[in-house]
Amino acid sequence: MSTTAHTDSAAETTYDVAVVGYGPSGLVLASALGRRGHRVIVVERWKTLYGLPRLNHIDGEVARIIQNVGDIDVALKGAEPADEYVWRNGEDHKLLTVDWSGESSGYAAHYTMYQPDIEDAIDADIKTRDNVDVLQGWKAIDLSQDADGVTLRVRQWDRHDPEQWDHGEDDRVIRAKYIVGADGANSFVRTSLGIERDDLESDDVWLNLDTEKLRDLPERYSTSTQYCDPIRPNMSMPIGATRQRFEVAILPGESQEEAATEEYAWRWFRERHNLGPEDVRILRQIVYIFSARTAVRWRDGRAFLIGDAAHTMPPYMGQGACSGMRDGLTLAWKLDLVLRGHADDAFLDTYETERRPHVAAIQAGSVALGDIANTLDVEVARARDEAFFAGEELDAPAFPILEAGYLAGGEQPHAGTLTPQGEIEKDGRTALFDDIIGNPLNLVTVGDPASVLSAEQFDRLAEVGVAVVSLTPGTPWSVTDVAGTYRDFFASIDAEAYIARPDFVVFGTGSMAEVPDLVEDMLAQLRTDATASASAATEERADTEAVA
Numbered sequence: 163m164s165t166t167a168h169t170d171s172a173a174e175t176t177y178d179v180a181v182v183g184y185g186p187s188g189l190v191l192a193s194a195l196g197r198r199g200h201r202v203i204v205v206e207r208w209k210t211l212y213g214l215p216r217l218n219h220i221d222g223e224v225a226r227i228i229q230n231v232g233d234i235d236v237a238l239k240g241a242e243p244a245d246e247y248v249w250r251n252g253e254d255h256k257l258l259t260v261d262w263s264g265e266s267s268g269y270a271a272h273y274t275m276y277q278p279d280i281e282d283a284i285d286a287d288i289k290t291r292d293n294v295d296v297l298q299g300w301k302a303i304d305l306s307q308d309a310d311g312v313t314l315r316v317r318q319w320d321r322h323d324p325e326q327w328d329h330g331e332d333d334r335v336i337r338a339k340y341i342v343g344a345d346g347a348n349s350f351v352r353t354s355l356g357i358e359r360d361d362l363e364s365d366d367v368w369l370n371l372d373t374e375k376l377r378d379l380p381e382r383y384s385t386s387t388q389y390c391d392p393i394r395p396n397m398s399m400p401i402g403a404t405r406q407r408f409e410v411a412i413l414p415g416e417s418q419e420e421a422a423t424e425e426y427a428w429r430w431f432r433e434r435h436n437l438g439p440e441d442v443r444i445l446r447q448i449v450y451i452f453s454a455r456t457a458v459r460w461r462d463g464r465a466f467l468i469g470d471a472a473h474t475m476p477p478y479m480g481q482g483a484c485s486g487m488r489d490g491l492t493l494a495w496k497l498d499l500v501l502r503g504h505a506d507d508a509f510l511d512t513y514e515t516e517r518r519p520h521v522a523a524i525q526a527g528s529v530a531l532g533d534i535a536n537t538l539d540v541e542v543a544r545a546r547d548e549a550f551f552a553g554e555e556l557d558a559p560a561f562p563i564l565e566a567g568y569l570a571g572g573e574q575p576h577a578g579t580l581t582p583q584g585e586i587e588k589d590g591r592t593a594l595f596d597d598i599i600g601n602p603l604n605l606v607t608v609g610d611p612a613s614v615l616s617a618e619q620f621d622r623l624a625e626v627g628v629a630v631v632s633l634t635p636g637t638p639w640s641v642t643d644v645a646g647t648y649r650d651f652f653a654s655i656d657a658e659a660y661i662a663r664p665d666f667v668v669f670g671t672g673s674m675a676e677v678p679d680l681v682e683d684m685l686a687q688l689r690t691d692a693t694a695s696a697s698a699a700t701e702e703r704a705d706t707e708a709v710a
């Protein structure tokens with residue numbers, strides 16, 4: 163990182179958080195902070211949103227994230243629920259079905275969708291807020307930090323005008339309490355901080371072809387399918403209702419330049435799919451190296467990394483951008499608590515404690531799936547197929563829950579899992595839980611919380627902004643559980659209360675009698691500095707006593 167002293171004449175403006183990068187993870191973070199009233203500035207070198215699909219799959223949890231940062235109806239307007247993700251061999255025999263059916267978080271468990279719809283939905287929300295400034299067409303060029311904040315120098319950027327690199331008189335200097343690098347795999351923020359990346363060395367080269375359907379395609383194209391063909395691995399997947407993604411492996415020794423040509427694309431479409439320009443229009447053609455890299459640390463003082471800046475993974479689970487959006491929401495609500503003075507700065511360390519192992523498990527699963535997809539040895543592929551036909555299970559970790567971080571202590575079998583989202587009715591309005599309650603920390607109880615919590619505890623909950631919700635009629639916190647979602651959930655976890663975090667993760671569960679302890683634990687863990695200095699003081703006292 164630069165150690166440049168900032169004696170610039172350029173105007174300085176102070177923000178709570180500066181965000182570099184305006185892709186899915188940066189959009190989620192900026193909107194979630196903006197909605198919580200913080201002064202945010204976003205710096206993005208491109209003048210407009212990307213406008214083309216990159217991610218084309220989200221799960222229900224991520225749909226719920228989007229619900230909380232933008233208009234979910236706009237985001238999902240071209241989306242289609244996806245029930246299964248099928249893996250076939252070169253002879254078109256089924257090896258494996260990844261079950262994508264069911265519901266999660268108030269949505270279908272999985273969707274294929276058109277990324278620009280999601281970005282437009284969140285961008286529109288951000289642009290309604292006076293407290294969020296978005297500098298599109300500006301490139302971050304220098305970053306430094308001190309005890310009180312970060313300083314970021316930004317310069318207008320136009321890739322068609324390289325001359326502008328030579329002059330800096332119109333630079334802007336931004337001061338912020340925190341900075342977040344949401345600036346992709348080649349992150350300026352990460353490299354400025356000198357943060358290296360670990361590399362799982364999974365570097366398969368694939369051509370990605372996104373298309374618009376000009377007429378109905380055969381039924382098989384409506385199922386996301388990996389063709390694990392050792393001669394040439396390939397895949398096909400809907401992008402919502404009206405578009406289709408095709409991917410094809412570029413084999414070792416083949417020319418990536420040639421794969422990027424239109425001739426190559428049409429030859430491939432004709433040979434493999436018998437499709438031509440009368441069937442599909444190519445929207446985007448790009449050669450990717452599917453890497454799996456992780457920054458060795460995601461925090462450096464007042465700077466954080468999220469999304470691809472922190473981690474990349476091969477696409478085979480469709481979880482790269484989903485993980486980035488989870489990062490964005492998690493870091494946003496943690497920063498919110500710190501900026502409002504309800505949590506200590508050290509609480510922000512739990513961002514990496516929680517997100518790193520979650521991402522690592524998904525990354526490992528994606529690499530394992532990629533090994534299956536990219537088997538090029540015909541004999542090895544045959545043995546693989548036989549093993550699957552004989553019923554072998556996929557050797558990949560289960561979808562992770564949060565295992566560490568801001569979770570209730572003690573025997574807590576459900577901490578780290580996701581809460582459901584059902585319809586509730588309150589004051590004559592019926593809607594999904596988050597549309598009525600919002601997404602602060604929340605305590606949901608079967609019984610009357612006033613039967614177990616003191617007035618002083620209610621005051622402290624209100625001060626931090628914890629929402630209290632009860633399924634018992636006639637209390638100030640009562641809601642009606644319209645479809646029994648919460649009744650069923652409480653039955654399934656054998657509990658009468660839970661505390662959920664703003665990212666829908668269960669902090670802890672318990673009986674009504676255990677609610678006061680759960681609340682105390684939730685509030686105490688926000689004060690990690692105090693805990694750290696208290697235990698340091700205790701150790702010091704013990705040392706002194708031992709000496710005495």
Ligand SMILES: O=C(O)CCc1cccc(O)c1
Binds near residue numbers: 218219220399478
């Ligand atoms: O949405 C994404 O992150 C990529 C979409 C995807 C999903 C599954 C397999 C694949 O190769 C791409």
